[in-house]
Amino acid sequence: MNKEQIRNCGDELYRAMQEHRPVAPLTQRYKDISIDDAYHISLRMLERRLADGETIIGKKIGVTSAAVQQMLGVYQPDFGYLTSSMVYSGEMPISERLIQPRAEGEIAFILKRDLCGPGVTEQQVLAATESVMPCFEVVDSRIENWQIAIQDTVADNASCGLFVVNEQAAADPRKLDLPGCEMVVDKNGRELSRGFGAAALGNPLTCVAWLANTLGEFGISLKAGEIILSGSLVPLEPVVAGDTMSVTISGMGRCDIRFT
Template sequence: MSASSSDRAALIETLGDELHQALVARAPIAPLSGRCLGLTIEDAYRIQERMLSHRLAAGERVIGKKVGATSKAVQSLLDVHQPDFGLLLSGMLYNTGETVPMSRLIQPRAEGEIAFLLGRDLVGPRLTVADVLASTDWLLPCFEIVDSRIEAWKIGIVDTVADNASCGVIALGHAARRPREVDLELCGLVIEKNGDVAATGAGAAALGHPANAVCWLANTLGALGVPLKAGEIVLSGSLATLVPVAAGDCVSMTIGGLGGCSIRFS
């Protein structure tokens, strides 16, 4: 290994360790993109891998994957203009109605999404939306509580990718529907915070159709030799803008034809 590649590997390890420590200490760090010029998206995914390696070594396991930055509303809000992906770990999972302690989070925001529960492997590239729907056993309403380990959400694409696509925790609804039972493009979303409407959206916000987002993910990962596996949860991206949350808040949502989900923060 050359000196330059060795230095690069050391930098990636250092930044991944920094992000993990930020998560543990709930102390955000300065944007990576502003401190380390020349970081590529490939570097960022390697930093993400290093960050998550600490959690996996501590006993968590991969339960799925997520697509981020799929809607125009979220892209505009975060100034991130292309999708990214991250891993879902067992320690991130909550069920509807449960309470998330703020001691786990730094600067959380709620996203209303549709979760795809896969019944068989999706191995890209060259997959189609039809392949995605045929491989999906169930759809569930889902809150992803995104959270950034970067100060004040001052992120670019490299920052959010390195930070596991800004994933915090997820909450799954109990209602499950077969893909054919839901109009994924036109289904409407309403999010309420403490009883007031906080955001609205529709399925088409996620790259035109939530299954498009899952297809993009399967093909992107497939080109890297990584499948989406049977039994995994795949989050297809936010259907509306992000809703900031704090201790004492309760957020709930309904998705037309699919059902609802709620979660509290303490």
């Protein structure tokens, strides 16, 4: 793709987000789109958001678990940027903000030191982490009917939507068996799903290391103070206004959200 096409696609996805309307898959319209093109499209979309006054508060890795990969038909991880307008607590206005939301439970990391690849290891991630906590990410796609290939979701900021974390449930990761942590997700008062930390590339630390090393190829680091979402441990769940959900992770605690 040329620079004009990349810019136009980034602007189109930005407008789709602002106007709450999906667009046709990019991979159906640009047969030569590469993953590198897609990341540049996502940067253009991010540029538009930052121009609106948003700030970067973290990053996320997506499509890490087999359950999510099979649901989306995308079989490799991707990454996106978290901005100041994405984070909520208590209530989340998905009917006002999102197009086709799906909720997923995951472990969020708060960093106390920068991480910059290549060569970042799981032990370096552990040493750089201040705390971990339960999180709901509500992903969204600006692509019609979630008809995404890897290039589509990468271009669309890794299908980022909104998220919530419970900082009161923060725990020291050095005291936890992160691959063995069990997650239980409830929806509207009934158990919906269970998963373990190992569902995300075998270990949430592996996910954050992958993210640091992949971003390092673009000269981007994970920064102290940032929130890093390490990938879903359970299948995605469509949600609508009026739904309530909770996620409990052993060794950490609980995170609750009501959708409006």
